[in-house]
Structure formats: structure tokens, C-alpha cells
Amino acid sequence: MVWRAARNRLPTTSELLKCGVNLQNASCVLCQSDPETAIHLFTGCLFSNEVWSRVGAWCRLSPIFAFDVTDLLQVAETQTNSKEAKYILRGIVFTTMWALWNERNARIFKDKSRRPIEVMENIKSSSYFWIRNRSRWKDIDWNNLCKYPLDLI
């Protein structure tokens, strides 16, 4: 999903319209204001910005200035020093993009919507399961992850 987003290959409403798909509403389902493009969805959207600012507060980052998907992919490189912290932050950025894309899909296809704080809770639990199941750090603590995730390992 992140790979597709970085190459503007996600089936956003703007891309579907370009392909001639007939859509009733081309605006972003998260904010209902701007046309939905990958750049808008992940960087320009007010809803996404609230989620990113919660992620930033959780990870104690400097404000994230992202104007393109590739800027998001640079966050871990520019805002952390150790190899381990980069690894975790990269995973959290991917998880956040995945959670935003899932929220968008849940609204379109299941008529379900969550608030930014609920999406944030999902990012924390998904990050926890991802680190436990996909990395060699199996014994990370949930409470420590919730407090501050970047010095877990």
C-alpha cells in the first residue's frame, strides 16, 4: 500500500475519475472538502493531519511538514538518530498510512467511521502487534509502547 501510495498508484477517487470510472462524489471521505488524491489523503487532509499530530506527540517528533507521500517516508530518516528508533518510526509511519487508508475504505465500503483518536488507538495496537510479530523484539511491553515507542529497543 505504501509503495503504491509513493508512486501515486492507489485507486483514489481522483485516479478512478481519470480512468473514466463514473463516481457520484469525488471528494475526500475523511474531510468532505477537497478532491481525494493520495497526496491529499495522506498529507493535506484535516482528518489525517489530526492523526499525524497525535502520532507526532506520541513519538515526540518535531512538527511533521509533509507535502508529498515521499516526505512522510523521510520522517524516520530525519527525526531519529539510532538505527532501532528509525526502524520503529518507519514502521509507525507505514502503520499510520495503512490506518488512514483503512479508515477511508471503511467509510466508503462499510459506512463506518471513526474519530482521529480512535484511529490513533488502532495505530498503537497495530504497531504493537507488528513489532511483536514481525521483528526480533518479541518481549516489548504494551505500556512502555504507549508511553513512548522510540526507545523500546
Ligand SMILES: [Zn+2]
Ligand atoms: Zn480529506
